[in-house]
Amino acid sequence: MESVRRIVQLEESVINRIAAGEVVVRPANALKELIENCLDAGSRSVAIMVKAGGLKMLRIEDDGHGIRSEDLPILCERFTTSKLQKYEDLQGIGTFGFRGEALASISHVAQITVTTMTESSQVASMAQYSEGHLVGPVRPCAGTKGTTIVVENMFYNNPTRKQALKESLEHSKVLEVVQRYAIHHPSVAFSCRKASGAAELATAGSSPSAREVIGTIWGQGLAKELFPFEVKSEEPRFSCRGFASGPNYSSRSSTLILFINNRLVECAPLKRAVEAVYQPVLPRHQHPWVYLALDVDPQCIDVNVHPTKMEVQFLHEETISLRLQEALAGQLRSLGTSRNFAAAL
Ligand code: ADP
Ligand code: MG
Structure with a gap:
C-alpha cells in the first residue's frame, strides 16, 4: 500500500525562484519594470540593447539620478525601495514602482550587473547580483551620471521556461514595450537595438506630442x-x-x-x-x-x-x-x- 508522504517546506531559494517566475514571465516584463525605474529616476534618455530576445541579455542605460553606492548592497533584496515607506503610501504613489520587488525578482531568474553614478559622486560604482543578493564587493569604476543595468541569462535556472520562449517573439514583445513607453513619454529619448545591429527604434526626446513619436515609430501613414x-x-x-x-x-x-x-x-x-x-x-x-x-x-x-x-x-x-x-x-x-x-x- 502506498504510504502518505510527509508535508515539507520547500527551500527558500526554490520558493523565491517560483515567486519570481510569476512576476517575470518573459523578458518584456523585466524590461517594463526597468524602464519604469529609469523614468522614476527622472531620465531624459533611455537606451536599450537586446540579445536573443532579451534571454541572453537586456541592457538598459539611463541618465537619471543614479543610486547611492551605500544603497547598492541591498538593492536586489526583496522589498527594498526608495519610493515607499508605509502601507498607506501605496495609495498616493505617483511613481511607477512601488513594491521594491522588481529587481529582486529579476535577480532570482537572471544575473544582474549594475553600474551607477549620482551627481555628487566622483566615480561610478559597479555591483553584481544573483538570487536577491550582492555577489562580491561593490567596486568603483569609470562612468557617467545615471544607471546601467545589464540582465543576463534570463531563466538560466528554469530550462523549461527558457525552452518555451522563442527569441523572435520575445524580441518583438520587448520592442513593443519600448515603443509604447516612447509614445507615452515624447520628451524622453528612447532607443532600442539588437546587440548585433543598428537601432530599430530611436526617438528624439524633444517631441511636444505623442503624434510625432507615433509617426517616427509607425510611420506618417498612421500618424496622419x-x-x-x-x-x-x-x-x-x-x-x-x-x-x-x-x-x-x-x-x-x-x-x-x-x-x-x-x-x-x-x-x-x-x-x-x-x-x-x-x-x-x-x-x-x-x-x-x-x-x-x-x-x-x-x-x-x-x-x-x-x-x-x-x-x-x-x-x-x-x-x-x-x-x-x-x-x-x-x-x-x-x-x-x-x-x-x-x-x-
Ligand atoms: P521599486 O521601483 O518598487 O522601488 P525596484 O526593485 O524596481 O523597486 O527598485 C528598487 C530601488 O532601486 C528603487 O526604489 C530605486 O531607488 C533604485 N533604482 C532601481 N533602478 C534605478 C534606476 N534606473 N535609477 C535610479 N534608481 C534606481
Ligand atoms: Mg521599480
Missing part, C-alpha cells in the same frame, strides 16, 4: 489618420487623452495602447468597449489603432490583482468605459460627416 482625443469627468473623477484612428484607417490587428495612471497596462473590458465603437464604422475584420492615457483617482485602482501588474482593475470601470465610448463615437461621427460633406461638394 489619427485624431486627438480628450474626455474629462467629475463624477466619477477621471480624465483621458490620447490619439485614435479615424474611419479611413483600418488594420487586420487591433491596437490599444493603454496607460492608466502612467502605467502600461491591459484591460480587456476597456479594449472590448473601444472595439465596439469602431464596429459600425470599419469594414468587417478590420480594427482601429488607439492610444489612451487614462488618469483615475489612485485610490480607485488596484494594480496588484496580477503579479506582473499588467492587468488592472479599477472602480467605476463600466461608467468610465461608457463615457469613453460616447466621446470616441461622437468624434468619429463628426469626422464621418465632415468627410461626407466634403465628398458631396
